[in-house]
Amino acid sequence: MRTIDWVPAEGQSPGHIRLVDQKLLPGTLSEVDVHSVEQLIDAIQDLSVRGAPALGVAGALGVALAAQNLSADSAREVIAKLRAARPTAVNLAWGVDAALAAFDEGGPEAALVAALKVRDDDIAACEAMAERGTELLSRLLPDRPRLNVMTICNTGALAAIEHGTALGVVEKLHHDGRLALAVACETRPLLQGARLTAWELKRMGADYRVIVDSAAASVLARGGADVVMVGADRIAANGDTANKIGTFALALAAAHAGVPFLVVAPESTIDPDTADGGAIEIEDRGSEEVCSFAGVRTTPEGTAALNPAFDVTPAGLITAIVTDTRVIDLGASQVPAHPTEAA
Structure with missing residues (x-):
């Protein structure tokens, strides 16, 4: 497919x-x-x-x-x-x-x-990210032969062509026998985690659990995940990363728990013309998605909502960015130019 x-x-x-x-x-x-x-x-x-x-x-x-x-x-x-x-x-x-x-x-x-x-x-890039991502996890967590991985939204084949970004790494971990459990945040308001990521995890035969978004911090603090891996919709020149709403909160929780927070995205997602996260336009999708569920209103008639589809995670909360060509350690102050770009 x-x-x-x-x-x-x-x-x-x-x-x-x-x-x-x-x-x-x-x-x-x-x-x-x-x-x-x-x-x-x-x-x-x-x-x-x-x-x-x-x-x-x-x-x-x-x-x-x-x-x-x-x-x-x-x-x-x-x-x-x-x-x-x-x-x-x-x-x-x-x-x-x-x-x-x-x-x-x-x-x-x-x-x-x-x-x-x-x-x-894109197909080749996803395969390369899966390789680089699993290799990085071996270096970051050498004492963990099998991993519990937390993710948000959907970053699998449905978000790409045949494979995924962050979920593509999870898929390779599963095939290599290194995935203990995938923990998928439901991802309100449209449930891309509960609907799409869970669907993909079930199809690949992985062991997984879905959690409500607000449970993520507690699960991380109690040792329920060894690593958090997310995708990206835009990565600024300084490493600030826009992704599905809720990602910033997940990064804060990962930092509190001392858990690595990895962004997995192709080189094409890095935007050198955007200096930092403050320059990223955040799409607001209107009130309806928040004020109703499956066509049934869940708030009083006339209620308005803020519905940002994305948030920005500061570079300082990101352990590393994994692309199809490199691993970027964000101990640096910004995303360095790719060698081919610098040339």
Whole structure:
């Protein structure tokens, strides 16, 4: 299963995008065929497709879709809307920009080639992060042959293409016989942990438990997890990291418990143009998700809510960032430029 992919043209039918509708999980595993960028934008904004790496691939494939179906001017207009569909996650804009540059230079076919490369690079990056992450855990926790791992939101294959970021490391630990227990925070208000991470953990056959978000600090303080691993939607130049709301609280709790706190994300999530976390735009998704549950109102009529979808964890609370090409020890004052960037 791939979370999102390109369906090649067949006969008179042009190519299009196919994605897993994550809103229906865990009850129903269903795929949706996307034939327009407007449809893709809707799927991104209603969280049918979500997760930083998957959004990067969605952005790139969206450019290819626009390029093959629209005039150049119309394509660029709708591509601009796609790029802005979710402002906190840098990967969406990054994927759009990668395919758009190819489109500007070589036309629709070049855009598709670039988009498919973004997809394939994501698969390889997730495999590399799993390797680096498990190696780092062996160094950080050499006396723990089997680990209890806590995580938040969903950072598995559903957030990427075939594998995940933080949950990809958990998956490798499981396959290597080194995972004792995965502890998944439910992740209010949309329960990406309870719905999606638990679904993936069950499919891989791992031992897991779901906890309410507010139990995480207590579980950590009582020794219930050896490490916390999370993903990222944007990493600033100084190492401040935006991720699903609740991550900052988890990092504070991990620091209190003396537990390593690891961010696992591809290099494409590092945004050198964003100096620190204060410059990251935080998406607010409105009151409805907080004031109701499964379509049933849980607050008095007329109640408004603050609903930030993300928070920013300061670099000082992060033990290390694991990417597809390196491990960054955040004892330094900022994320150093990658060697290829410095060159």
